[in-house]
Amino acid sequence: MCKISVIMPVYNSENYLPHAVKSVLDQDFDSFELILVDDGSTDMSDALCDDFARKDPRVKVIHKQNGGICSARNEGLSLATGEYVTFCDNDDEYLPGLLSENYAIAKENDADLMRFAIEKRIVKENGAVLSSVYDLKSGVLDRAEFAEHYKNVRKEDGVWSALFKRSVIEKYHVRFDERFKHGLEDVNFSLRFLLHTRRAAYNSKHYYVWSQRYSHSTSRKFYRESLNDNIRNMNIENCFLQDVCKDRVDPAVKYTFYVNEYLYPTIEYMSLKSCDLTKEEKLHELRRLRRHPLFSGEIDEETFARIKKENVRVYITLKLFYTRRYKPLLLVLNSGMAVLNKFRFKK
Secondary structure, eight states: OOSEEEEEEESSOTTTHHHHHHHHHTOOOSSEEEEEEEESOSSSHHHHHHHHHHHOTTEEEEEEOOOOHHHHHHHHHHHOOOSEEEEOOTTOEEOTTHHHHHHHHHHHTTOSEEEEEEEEEEEOTTSOEEEEEOOOOOEEEEGGGTTTTHHHHTSOOOGGGEEEEHHHHHHTTOOOOTTOOSSOHHHHHHHHHHTTOSEEEEEEEEEEEEEEEGGGOSTTSOOHHHHHHHHHHHHHHHHIIIIISTTOSOHHHHHHHHIIIIIHHHHHHTTSTTOOOOHHHHHHHHHHHHHSHHHHSOOOHHHHHHHHHHOHHHHHHHHHHHTTOHHHHHGGGGGTHHHHHHHTTOO
16 A cells, blocks of 8 residues: 555646646655546547556556546546545646645644645636635644634635545545536535544645636536536535534634635626526526525624624625525626636635
8 A cells, every 4th residue: 555646537638737747746755656547538648648657657547438527536546545545637736745745744643634725826718827825724623623613624625635544535435426527526525525534634835736727627617517516515515514513613604604615606607608597597596595504594693793894795795695685696797707806716
């Protein structure tokens, strides 16, 4: 058994794959494997994967029929032998020390989950880059402390920003839900892993560069099924809140988080030019969110006052949302990219 298995799903990424792979293989770490899962690529990515494997014994390759990123990652999990598992997208970048420094912290603290910060870059079609580093508070938390530190525990949920103890993954058969075809699958996996996490460690240093390229991403296209995927994640979030946190999370913290994690992204998503929902269908989606257990409780005026002091925009949003004034909320849709740019880098 090696110490870490790095799983990289690969699909039509010949232009970015060499840099991503090199950033992993250049890590100053003594025991890891890189599992490249070629998900039916139609460009030269499959040949590049085989070439990497011929040149470096740490590289393993799986070729499979195209089934999406969830099935590709699940194939990688079936081959993984590491004590910990982590992930890298085929167009992203590992920064120096990611494996060595975070493995050391994970081992020192016997952590099931080892989270670290990331740099997020949005590369527009004109080449302009928006960049932000997610702030994450360093520390070690036992399961009983998750409620008190909910904001930090749920601050980051990408599968490429963590080491996951493989024994937990296998004991509880945590896998990627292959119904997710257009994103949000990482949130789903991370939440289901959290349901079984005994101890989590956090590192405020950023080690991973996550790049969203408009010309290389499907996340800017609208798919109705993604709205259902969002609800699936909200269901698991509610399980985490009830079963692990025992509903002890500070109301101002949790409602602010739910607005940023679920409400704003839904509004932004329905503002895409490719969205074919009617105005009434958009209103229906807002009503559906409002009925969900995460939002179904009432917010007292003291909590509203605390939210207002911290973030006026969230306060106004919640006031409109909780009084079911959905049409004014839909005006946010007209902001389009302004909403994206303001909230994409925040949680």
